[in-house]
Amino acid sequence: QKEVEQNSGPLSVPEGAIASLNCTYSDRGSQSFFWYRQYSGKSPELIMSIYSNGDKEDGRFTAQLNKASQYVSLLIRDSQPSDSATYLCAADSNYQLIWGAGTKLIIKP
Amino acid sequence: DTGVSQDPRHKITKRGQNVTFRCDPISEHNRLYWYRQTLGQGPEFLTYFQNEAQLEKSRLLSDRFSAERPKGSFSTLEIQRTEQGDSAMYLCASSPWDSYGYTFGSGTRLTVV
Numbered sequence: 612q613k614e615v616e617q618n619s620g621p622l623s624v625p626e627g628a629i630a631s632l633n634c635t636y637s638d639r640g641s642q643s644f645f646w647y648r649q650y651s652g653k654s655p656e657l658i659m660s661i662y663s664n665g666d667k668e669d670g671r672f673t674a675q676l677n678k679a680s681q682y683v684s685l686l687i688r689d690s691q692p693s694d695s696a697t698y699l700c701a702a703d704s705n706y707q708l709i710w711g712a713g714t715k716l717i718i719k720p
Numbered sequence: 721d722t723g724v725s726q727d728p729r730h731k732i733t734k735r736g737q738n739v740t741f742r743c744d745p746i747s748e749h750n751r752l753y754w755y756r757q758t759l760g761q762g763p764e765f766l767t768y769f770q771n772e773a774q775l776e777k778s779r780l781l782s783d784r785f786s787a788e789r790p791k792g793s794f795s796t797l798e799i800q801r802t803e804q805g806d807s808a809m810y811l812c813a814s815s816p817w818d819s820y821g822y823t824f825g826s827g828t829r830l831t832v833v
Contacts, residue, residue, distance in 0.1 A: 615762070643820045654811055654824040655763065699762050703820045706776045707753065710762030 617711035634700030745814030
């Protein structure tokens with residue numbers, strides 16, 4: 612069974628601090644990795660994709676990939692209350708994405 | 721283009737009834753996916769189309785679920801003889817042929833009573 616694992620949280624971070632979200636995956640054949648943000652009652656929204664080892668930065672977001680350790684992370688700098696949401700990690704596997712259950716992030720003002 | 725559109729947004733049905741949902745993907749996207757999501761869980765794969773061809777269907781699905789994508793444009797998902805366990809958010813997503821970076825629709829929330 613191919614899996615993506617995330618800590619369910621909640622992860623509570625003060626406003627302005629760095630939020631660090633982590634994810635591991637089981638399929639060594641996965642090549643594409645994604646972070647989605649999901650607000651309560653809404654559908655997931657793509658915020659970052661990463662395909663090669665190392666870091667990828669986009670504004671306040673940095674995705675990190677380590678294929679040897681099968682580990683993906685997302686850093687959110689200068690966290691804002693609007694970043695409070697559930698963050699879903701996903702990895703590609705045979706025509707589809709395999710999803711983690713998500714980490715609930717709470718940014719405290 | 722206004723993104724991925726799903727209809728209806730909400731559906732309440734009695735157990736045993738059939739329901740059908742519609743998804744209109746982003747026009748230039750030839751990949752279309754259906755997922756199901758329950759509270760506190762990530763999306764669960766149901767089926768995948770590339771153009772009009774249904775290339776993958778979850779083994780978790782019973783024969784009560786069927787999906788179509790005639791002419792490679794919009795798609796429909798039908799659930800026959802609904803059960804209470806079918807209550808969930810049904811999500812449609814589309815992507816270009818060379819990317820798994822999906823764009824999701826707003827979803828259809830199904831409640832079976």
